Amino acid sequence: MSTSRLQLSDEQRALVGTVRELARDKFRDRAKKYLDGTYPWENLRDLAGIGVLGMSIPEEYGGSNLAVFETALVLEEVAKVCYPTSMALLGEVGVQVRVISTYAPESMKRDILPKVCSGDAMLAICMTEPHAGTDVPNYRVNTTLKGDRAVVKGVKTLISRADEAEWFVVFSRIDGTPGRDGIGCVLVNRNTPGFEVTARYHTMGGENLAEIQFNDCEVPIENVILRQGGFKKLLSAFNTQRCLNPSISLGLAEGAFEEAIKYVRDRSIFGHPVADFQGIRWKLAEMYRDIEAGRSLLYRACLTANPFPDPHEAAIAKMYVNEMAIRVTSEALQVHGGYGFTDDYPVSRLYRGARYGTLGGGATETLKDLVGKKLLSDFDPVDGFLGMKTF
Numbered sequence: 126m127s128t129s130r131l132q133l134s135d136e137q138r139a140l141v142g143t144v145r146e147l148a149r150d151k152f153r154d155r156a157k158k159y160l161d162g163t164y165p166w167e168n169l170r171d172l173a174g175i176g177v178l179g180m181s182i183p184e185e186y187g188g189s190n191l192a193v194f195e196t197a198l199v200l201e202e203v204a205k206v207c208y209p210t211s212m213a214l215l216g217e218v219g220v221q222v223r224v225i226s227t228y229a230p231e232s233m234k235r236d237i238l239p240k241v242c243s244g245d246a247m248l249a250i251c252m253t254e255p256h257a258g259t260d261v262p263n264y265r266v267n268t269t270l271k272g273d274r275a276v277v278k279g280v281k282t283l284i285s286r287a288d289e290a291e292w293f294v295v296f297s298r299i300d301g302t303p304g305r306d307g308i309g310c311v312l313v314n315r316n317t318p319g320f321e322v323t324a325r326y327h328t329m330g331g332e333n334l335a336e337i338q339f340n341d342c343e344v345p346i347e348n349v350i351l352r353q354g355g356f357k358k359l360l361s362a363f364n365t366q367r368c369l370n371p372s373i374s375l376g377l378a379e380g381a382f383e384e385a386i387k388y389v390r391d392r393s394i395f396g397h398p399v400a401d402f403q404g405i406r407w408k409l410a411e412m413y414r415d416i417e418a419g420r421s422l423l424y425r426a427c428l429t430a431n432p433f434p435d436p437h438e439a440a441i442a443k444m445y446v447n448e449m450a451i452r453v454t455s456e457a458l459q460v461h462g463g464y465g466f467t468d469d470y471p472v473s474r475l476y477r478g479a480r481y482g483t484l485g486g487g488a489t490e491t492l493k494d495l496v497g498k499k500l501l502s503d504f505d506p507v508d509g510f511l512g513m514k515t516f
């Protein structure tokens with residue numbers, strides 16, 4: 126749609142064009158087969174082939190070190206046609222990779238990051254626990270430091286790519302230190318004795334999630350990437366997710382909108398195309414308006430990144446775009462009539478994928494709470510309302 130109006134650089138335009146071509150030529154036809162949890166390896170190999178798997182990794186480790194904005198543009202293009210592939214790609218460029226490339230020791234970066242770029246190694250992120258997802262201060266997984274070793278114990282759940290990843294970036298309490306400040310992060314290889322996938326969940330988006338038990342997994346002390354007090358750093362890296370997760374939502378909304386336009390032009394009822402009804406044209410206008418509003422908020426947030434985005438801007442963009450995508454994909458499905466509800470039409474897959482956005486990468490309610498608190502604390506009764514301060 127309208128990325129051209131943003132005056133992208135030649136390089137950005139070429140990148141978007143290459144990914145768009147690949148997504149339309151190959152991913153669109155394959156999308157249906159990933160509904161049953163089949164991992165989109167084939168598509169990831171194609172993405173490795175055009176060099177985008179390492180796009181958030183610095184050049185010295187084989188990546189192209191693209192900014193959050195370019196990464197978001199790529200995810201958006203993929204999401205337009207295939208939600209499971211966009212989620213798989215998010216795993217390649219998301220918080221886990223940024224934690225390693227920003228905070229891990231040099232030897233670990235050299236060992237792991239080039240393999241991520243080539244598609245030979247995959248990282249998963251383990252934050253959520255069975256009793257606490259958004260409730261971070263109550264995470265229980267603990268790592269005990271013992272000389273040159275560290276021992277990880279506890280359960281994580283709803284983990285993406287648990288059956289595929291080689292390495293797991295685990296948010297963990299260190300030495301039982303309580304509260305948010307006690308949380309750091311440790312790297313665990315899936316071949317470590319005590320690592321076990323203990324439950325699997327199939328999602329409405331198509332992908333599988335899993336529960337993982339760390340039964341006294343002993344790792345070298347160097348694998349403890351961040352210790353007590355490291356949570357603020359983890360959160361900075363996590364802010365990137367607040368831009369990348371909604372870039373998938375934006376792509377899903379655009380993909381669904383395009384499907385809606387095609388359908389209402391082609392389908393004839395009462396002797397003329399569905400598009401001839403004014404009520405339908407109003408829906409299209411509102412969908413387009415909401416997509417473009419979301420795009421503005423999201424791109425603006427992405428462009429604050431240095432290297433991580435401004436948390437407030439990113440939270441506002443994420444809140445809006447995730448909810449917008451649910452509305453727009455739902456309306457796109459509606460104008461398809463009953464066919465839209467079947468697996469045979471792409472719009473149903475895009476709708477299901479869009480439902481994920483408000484849950485992951487910072488749940489909407491949590492973000493609204495954070496944004497609301499900041500608005501209250503920033504309000505200046507003398508200077509006027511804070512929104513005006515941006516001018």
Ligand SMILES: Cc1cc2nc3c(=O)[nH]c(=O)nc-3n(C[C@H](O)[C@H](O)[C@H](O)COP(=O)(O)OP(=O)(O)OC[C@H]3O[C@@H](n4cnc5c(N)ncnc54)[C@H](O)[C@@H]3O)c2cc1C
Binds near residue numbers: 253484486
């Ligand atoms: C497709 C998918 C992939 C995922 N992949 C991963 C992964 O790879 N790694 C990982 O660690 N996790 C992953 N998750 C889990 C996800 O991060 C959590 O589901 C999310 O953080 C929410 O935690 P929860 O499910 O425990 O909800 P809870 O924390 O139990 O929250 C329940 C509800 O309360 C709301 N809530 C929270 N705080 C407030 C508040 N202050 N005011 C009002 N309401 C509030 C929440 O928004 C939610 O609606 C994935 C989830 C999905 C759906």
